[in-house]
Amino acid sequence: MGAGKSTLGTALAERLALPFVDVDCEIEAAAGATIPELFRERGEADFRRLERETTARALGRRERAVIALGGGAVEADETRALLAARAVTVWLEVGIEDAWARADERPLARDPEQFRQLYERRLPIYERVADFRARDIEDAVLAAGGILVETDALELLGQVLPAEAPAALVADSHVAGIHGADAQLALGSRLGSTHEIPAGEEAKTASVVERLWQELTLDRRGTVVGLGGGSTTDVAGFAAATYLRGVRWAAVPTTLVGQVDAAIGGKTGIDLPAGKNLVGAFHWPFRTVIDPTLLATLPERERRGGMAEVVKTGLLAGESLWDLPDAELVRRCAAFKASVCLRDPQERGERAILNLGHTFAHALEAAAGYAGVSHGEAVALGLLAALRLSGIDTSVVEEVLRPRPVRVEPERAWAALTRDKKGVAGRPRLVLLERPGRPVTGVELPEREVRRALADLIAP
Numbered sequence: 001m002g003a004g005k006s007t008l009g010t011a012l013a014e015r016l017a018l019p020f021v022d023v024d025c026e027i028e029a030a031a032g033a034t035i036p037e038l039f040r041e042r043g044e045a046d047f048r049r050l051e052r053e054t055t056a057r058a059l060g061r062r063e064r065a066v067i068a069l070g071g072g073a074v075e076a077d078e079t080r081a082l083l084a085a086r087a088v089t090v091w092l093e094v095g096i097e098d099a100w101a102r103a104d105e106r107p108l109a110r111d112p113e114q115f116r117q118l119y120e121r122r123l124p125i126y127e128r129v130a131d132f133r134a135r136d137i138e139d140a141v142l143a144a145g146g147i148l149v150e151t152d153a154l155e156l157l158g159q160v161l162p163a164e165a166p167a168a169l170v171a172d173s174h175v176a177g178i179h180g181a182d183a184q185l186a187l188g189s190r191l192g193s194t195h196e197i198p199a200g201e202e203a204k205t206a207s208v209v210e211r212l213w214q215e216l217t218l219d220r221r222g223t224v225v226g227l228g229g230g231s232t233t234d235v236a237g238f239a240a241a242t243y244l245r246g247v248r249w250a251a252v253p254t255t256l257v258g259q260v261d262a263a264i265g266g267k268t269g270i271d272l273p274a275g276k277n278l279v280g281a282f283h284w285p286f287r288t289v290i291d292p293t294l295l296a297t298l299p300e301r302e303r304r305g306g307m308a309e310v311v312k313t314g315l316l317a318g319e320s321l322w323d324l325p326d327a328e329l330v331r332r333c334a335a336f337k338a339s340v341c342l343r344d345p346q347e348r349g350e351r352a353i354l355n356l357g358h359t360f361a362h363a364l365e366a367a368a369g370y371a372g373v374s375h376g377e378a379v380a381l382g383l384l385a386a387l388r389l390s391g392i393d394t395s396v397v398e399e400v401l402r403p404r405p406v407r408v409e410p411e412r413a414w415a416a417l418t419r420d421k422k423g424v425a426g427r428p429r430l431v432l433l434e435r436p437g438r439p440v441t442g443v444e445l446p447e448r449e450v451r452r453a454l455a456d457l458i459a460p
Contacts, residue, residue, distance in 0.1 A: 001071040002103050003094040009068040012140045017343045019065045021058045023073065027051060036106070052076050059086045066144075071122065074129045083129060090143045091130035138335040145338035146287050147264065149331045153291040154179065154252065157186035157225070160287050161250060165223045166192040168216055170236040172199040175228040175254055178297055183227050183252065193217060201370040203231045204270040206279070212239040223248045223286065229255040229302075230262025230375070234280075237268030241283035248286040254294045256306020257376060260313060260333035263288055265341035265351075271370060275419045276362040282346055290334060292327040305376015308401055312356050312383055313337065315396070318437020322400050352422060353439040356431045357382030359420050360454060366416035367408035377403065385453040389445065390432040405459040413454060 006022050013020035027050050028034055038047045051073055058067045059082045067087070073079050083089045096119045103115070132143035142149055148160060161167060167190050171180055176196065184191055195215055197203040216239070218224070224247060226236025233251040240249035253263035269280020295303070307322060313333045314321035321332050337354065344351035361382035364373055380403035387394045397403065418426045428450055430443045 002099040003092045005068040009066050011137050013066040015339050021067045023054050024070050026054050055079050089131045091126045091133045141335045141339045149290040153289050158188050165221050167223045167225050168193045169225045170195045171227040200231050203235045225250045227252045230258045233263040241281040251285045251288045257309050259290045259330045261309040264337045275366050292330045305374050308376045308379035315436050352441040357386045360385045363413045363417035367413035373406050381457040407459045
């Protein structure tokens with residue numbers, strides 16, 4: 001009690017565009033009495049009965065919702081069972097001093113010593129029940145998406161996957177050599193197999209996915225674990241989405257671009273010669289485990305590439321996220337993308353904003369044959385084009401990312417751009433900005449303007 005569940009729950013529901021249900025308010029409305037009155041007139045036992053029944057109805061809803069439970073609700077066995085079966089449970093932590101200060105007129109907050117005993121009795125229950133802990137709205141959004149962002153989170157990998165699930169670990173040889181042993185140690189006896197794939201975009205081919213299909217021996221309970229950059233999580237997630245018509249998977253991104261963007265949101269896929277990510281599936285990870293300490297091993301070029309996605313996210317959010325320290329930068333960017341994807345998981349509307357700069361970027365990558373132009377370099381150039389077409393100052397892109405024109409065949413780039421999956425009948429539809437924090441999707445511009453913007457990204 002007094003943790004701020006109602007306040008944060010209301011904000012979370014708004015962020016995720018979901019209904020909000022406050023169990024205490026539902027009880028009061030149905031009983032026609034306040035909770036202190038119910039305790040006084042009918043006793044705690046009857047209140048707990050009403051709480052169990054109201055919670056069961058809330059958790060039995062067919063529609064997704066954000067539900068705030070009273071601090072004592074999880075002491076009931078049946079409520080804990082329902083939470084395990086039906087919910088992602090988030091523990092909004094609060095110290096006893098703060099909880100006591102906020103307790104107001106609550107029936108079980110009359111005596112400080114009894115309050116302390118109640119607090120200490122409930123703590124182990126919260127530990128067992130909670131899937132995630134949260135201190136603010138960003139943590140709560142991440143929890144709703146099954147995303148753990150925490151220092152040394154890689155060590156917790158085995159603890160956050162389903163207890164009964166065998167795991168298949170997928171990584172390229174470079175990442176496996178750096179982080180593979182730690183991941184295997186964390187998975188322990190649950191590790192059933194390991195699978196090596198090429199590094200980078202070379203992994204995102206039909207032949208690599210087919211090899212994974214042939215090698216995997218998981219049953220329907222199993223979990224594919226993708227350890228590495230965005231290409232690795234893309235192909236591991238796509239293999240999981242299609243093997244046995246879909247098994248669970250976990251993303252463990254080791255690059256900045258993976259931690260702030262590529263591993264979040266459930267998009268999985270592979271490339272075709274004609275364009276990037278033209279084959280894929282939406283398959284949300286059971287867990288995304290993000291350990292910012294893994295970024296310490298990144299080469300500078302890869303870090304700069306990841307910063308392109310950070311700048312993109314900051315432009316969409318209207319905040320200078322690129323100025324934050326690594327751990328907070330990752331947490332805030334991941335929460336922003338998760339909230340957008342949770343509101344629009346199948347990219348039927350708002351989620352398209354995340355393609356800011358990517359129409360141009362994917363065209364440049366395809367024109368380069370996915371070699372010689374990294375995704376981050378291409379995104380930086382794509383952002384430059386998007387800001388120019390938006391009539392917005394480009395200094396943040398130029399100062400933070402320092403993009404340089406790339407050498408690709410212009411007509412090949414244009415052909416790839418017209419095949420962009422967001423286009424209609426060969427006409428590109430762009431994401432632009434009215435201003436930072438105000439993206440606009442589905443923008444059609446005259447071909448000559450788009451061609452000129454693309455040409456400005458290509459070295460003579």
